[in-house]
Amino acid sequence: MDASIAITNRSLHDQVVSRVRDLIIEGTLEPGSRIDEAHLIEELGVSRTPFREALRTLAAEGLVIVRPSKGSIVRKLTPEDVFSMLEVLGHLEKLAGELVCARASDEDIQSLVDLHERMMACYRLRDRMPYYKLNQEFHSRLASLSGNGTLQEVQSNIQARLKRIRYIGNQQPESWAGAVADHEDMVAALKKRDGQRLGEAMSSHLRKTWERVKDSI
Known part of the structure; x- marks a missing residue:
């Protein structure tokens, strides 16, 4: 420092x-x-x-x-802590994706797409911390736009505890590239308002996050 x-x-x-x-x-x-x-x-x-x-x-x-x-x-999380939180978060964000496609306005959808584009700009520069913060904002905003306050509250609580874990998920170039590909899938579904496809993409992303971080905990 x-x-x-x-x-x-x-x-x-x-x-x-x-x-x-x-x-x-x-x-x-x-x-x-x-x-x-x-x-x-x-x-x-x-x-x-x-x-x-x-x-x-x-x-x-x-x-x-x-x-x-x-x-x-x-705070130091155990592998069991991380797995259980990612497991729950995967189900929450699957539901969030389905609800956003059904409930969000066109302007709200576009705001998520715009956030994604800003993330991609950071990725192209390999600017990891700004990318990470925009990524956190993307997931938080998606939960917010679900229109379900309970979902948003629980998602926010789990996401806060996993901040370090989500950051190390992009530590290796291949892991980061994989996460970016996941987000490209999410946004493609979002643009079509395909809630089932977006929900599955969100859930898959969280399962892959565990694979990316489990050996670093």
């Missing part, structure tokens, strides 16, 4: 959360490791209060475990 991660004045809490989250996603803060608060506070250029508030937010997302008087640690 270096001075380039220092915090500027834009929405202090959100920025601290975002920067520490990125450090967890990228693996700079390793799963199971103790978070060196003093060092990070100095690196980020913030005081203790906003930093600890950020840790509480990340704990609510399932990325950090806050231990009173013992310091915070980065």
Whole structure:
């Protein structure tokens, strides 16, 4: 880490959360490791209060475990944790795909297509973190456009806990290319409002995600 991660004045809490989250996603803060608060506070250029508030937010997302008087640690998921979450997420996003094709407006569908195109632009540049964040936004927006609040809530909760896992799914060039091909299939179905095809593409994508990450957990 270096001075380039220092915090500027834009929405202090959100920025601290975002920067520490990125450090967890990228693996700079390793799963199971103790978070060196003093060092990070100095690196980020913030005081203790906003930093600890950020840790509480990340704990609510399932990325950090806050231990009173013992310091915070980065949550480490077991392979069983990851498999079970991806299994449920696959079914949720299958349903989301079916519902979006039935319920979303043409403008909403186009917004997902536009997001996909921005992802592809990042992929062509091999710009991994921006691609990853747009990918997260795509899946979140798809759940939102399903029109089912319960689905959206559960999907958001699981997706938050899998942030690091989803990031390492694109670690190898062939894995990333496979994920991109999956998204091309999703968007082709989305454009035709083929809910069954989109649902199957979403479900298949999550099954393949497990294959891409299982040896890295």
